[in-house]
Amino acid sequence: MNSDNVMIRDMPAEERPREKLQMLGAGALSNAELLAILLRVGSKNESAVQVATRVLARGGGLRNLPDQSLEDLQKNKGIGPDKAVTIKAALELGSRLATTPREDSGIITNPKQAADLFMEDLRYKKKEFFKILLLNTKNRIISKEEISVGSLNASIVHPREIFSIPLKKSAASVILFHNHPSGDPSPSQEDLEVTRRLVDAGNILGITVRDHIIIGDGCFFSFREKGLL
Numbered sequence: 001m002n003s004d005n006v007m008i009r010d011m012p013a014e015e016r017p018r019e020k021l022q023m024l025g026a027g028a029l030s031n032a033e034l035l036a037i038l039l040r041v042g043s044k045n046e047s048a049v050q051v052a053t054r055v056l057a058r059g060g061g062l063r064n065l066p067d068q069s070l071e072d073l074q075k076n077k078g079i080g081p082d083k084a085v086t087i088k089a090a091l092e093l094g095s096r097l098a099t100t101p102r103e104d105s106g107i108i109t110n111p112k113q114a115a116d117l118f119m120e121d122l123r124y125k126k127k128e129f130f131k132i133l134l135l136n137t138k139n140r141i142i143s144k145e146e147i148s149v150g151s152l153n154a155s156i157v158h159p160r161e162i163f164s165i166p167l168k169k170s171a172a173s174v175i176l177f178h179n180h181p182s183g184d185p186s187p188s189q190e191d192l193e194v195t196r197r198l199v200d201a202g203n204i205l206g207i208t209v210r211d212h213i214i215i216g217d218g219c220f221f222s223f224r225e226k227g228l229l
Contacts, residue, residue, distance in 0.1 A: 017049065031062045038086050043078035051078040055087075063124060066091045095121060106141045108133070108210075111222035114175050115213050117144070122179035122215040130157055130178045134171035135210065142171055157194050159201035166207050173208040183217030187228075195223055 017033040026034065035052035042048040055076045059068050065087070073084040098120030108114050114133060122129055129149050134142040145165050148157060166174050176198065180186075187195075195212045202209040211224040223229045 011047075032056060035087070038090055039078075039083050046078060051076070055079060066095070066124065067126070108135060108139050108141065108175070111211055111213060111220070111225045114177075114211065115215065115220040115222070118177050118179075118213075118215055119218070119220070122177070123183075123217050125179050126181055128178055128181060130176070132162065132165070132177065133175040134166050134169055135173045135175070136170075137172040139173070139210075142169055157198070159198060162198055163201060163205055163207055167205065171207060173210045174202070175210050176212040177215060178212075179215040185214040185216030185219055185221035187214060187221060187223070192228070195228070199229065 017029060017036050020033065021029055021037065029037075032049055032052040035055065036042075036048035039048040039052055042051045046054075055073070056062060056065065058076060059065050059072070070081070070084045070088060073079050073087055074081065079087075117133065118131060122131075127149055130147045132145050132147060134145065136142055147161055162174075162176075165171075176195070178191075191212075191214065195209075198212075199209045209229065211222055211229060213223070214221040
């Protein structure tokens with residue numbers, strides 16, 4: 001038997017993904033092995049691990065997997081509609097978990113804590129997304145809101161669009177967020193100008209802009225932390 005085409009059922013028990021996870025924990029599995037568990041079975045001539053390895057390689061690795069559509073996934077041999085849906089559902093659950101605060105951490109006390117709420121959601125986006133976090137008078141989270149998609153500029157991020165939701169939800173303050181698809185969170189001149197404009201508008205309306213956080217690839221820039229607010 002060609003060792004490259006060994007099916008999971010023919011592997012030693014301790015090398016099968018499901019059994020390996022039970023014995024050693026999920027952290028001991030490779031990305032391909034974790035994906036293989038979601039796939040459950042491979043194709044006629046490939047194990048689920050081999051199919052998973054090919055899916056990851058063809059898509060540019062785990063980091064780019066969320067960007068693949070259902071149609072993209074199904075272009076891989078061995079991936080039908082059901083498996084594609086399973087993969088997308090698992091990725092969405094992971095994304096939601098990464099951006100959902102624990103019940104006891106609903107109070108924002110520092111920029112990193114705030115940035116962590118949006119990091120996994122925004123760090124890989126190919127476009128710029130502008131979002132806001134609404135807080136009450138005790139800095140407890142009221143809600144997270146998406147405002148716009150596109151390059152950050154004065155025409156897209158207008159005070160009217162930003163503050164209409166906080167006013168409706170009686171927020172005491174907001175934290176602004178947007179991402180830089182380049183991965184570098186350093187603020188541009190446009191970022192600085194838009195931030196000053198929104199801070200001034202918030203002061204007039206009685207809603208404090210506590211911070212503006214730019215999300216990069218695993219890093220962030222806090223206007224408050226850098227003394228720019």
